[in-house]
Amino acid sequence: MLRVAEGIGRSVVRGAEEVGFAGALFVESLLWAVFGPARRQPVRLPAVVTQMMQIGVGALPIATVLAATIGLMLAIQSLYSLSLFGAESFATVGIALAVVREFAPLIVAILIAGRSGSALAARFSTMMINQEVDALKVMGISPVRFLVAPSLIAMMIMVPALTMWAMLVALTAGGLFVTASLQLSMAAYFADVIAILSVNDLMHGLGKSVLFAALVALVSAVNGALADGGAEGVGQRTTRAVVQSIAAIIMVDMIFAFIVTSG
Numbered sequence: 001m002l003r004v005a006e007g008i009g010r011s012v013v014r015g016a017e018e019v020g021f022a023g024a025l026f027v028e029s030l031l032w033a034v035f036g037p038a039r040r041q042p043v044r045l046p047a048v049v050t051q052m053m054q055i056g057v058g059a060l061p062i063a064t065v066l067a068a069t070i071g072l073m074l075a076i077q078s079l080y081s082l083s084l085f086g087a088e089s090f091a092t093v094g095i096a097l098a099v100v101r102e103f104a105p106l107i108v109a110i111l112i113a114g115r116s117g118s119a120l121a122a123r124f125s126t127m128m129i130n131q132e133v134d135a136l137k138v139m140g141i142s143p144v145r146f147l148v149a150p151s152l153i154a155m156m157i158m159v160p161a162l163t164m165w166a167m168l169v170a171l172t173a174g175g176l177f178v179t180a181s182l183q184l185s186m187a188a189y190f191a192d193v194i195a196i197l198s199v200n201d202l203m204h205g206l207g208k209s210v211l212f213a214a215l216v217a218l219v220s221a222v223n224g225a226l227a228d229g230g231a232e233g234v235g236q237r238t239t240r241a242v243v244q245s246i247a248a249i250i251m252v253d254m255i256f257a258f259i260v261t262s263g
Contacts, residue, residue, distance in 0.1 A: 159209050
């Protein structure tokens, strides 16, 4: 029992240290982004653009496919469930709110965690093991400004943009099935969607996507910075970064939804 308690305690302390490390990275990255130009050490714009292309544009095809699939799935399930009560005309309500408030930001965040978060963790881990990060410090270059800040900024820009695109694709895909099943026009369907949704619903989904983006970038950076043990360590940290990112996204989504809806 003593060994079990000691193991749990060490895990809790280690987790608290990683959370604190992530918070420090976030604050330092923001400070470099704001005050870097005044110190003649700005965050490199080409690095940010490169990360934006890899994170956002590169993920556009798979994000489109997943969003369309989610929209169709919601439309099928909504019509089937509501048909039991003869209320198929209300399917648009569930589809619109579910896509904008929950599914679009959640699916995009999980996609980015598996696709870009793993790549960032592997990159940071490799640089850490090869002592490239130490070389940056010796040259007087902040690793946070050079590596973490561009990835964080790119994530927080492109994930909301991908989420917005996923919302449009999912609503359109769901609308195609609904209009075909209920013999409506797409104009009538989107008129109902616009009437149902509010600015608060849109900000709810986009706000969560910004938070998810920061989580993925920071979890990947922390795991990369703590890597050791050669190639095996890179694989372990990459897997750990993806698992932790997805778990954090789902838990934060639940907390966010509870806080917003309970108020």
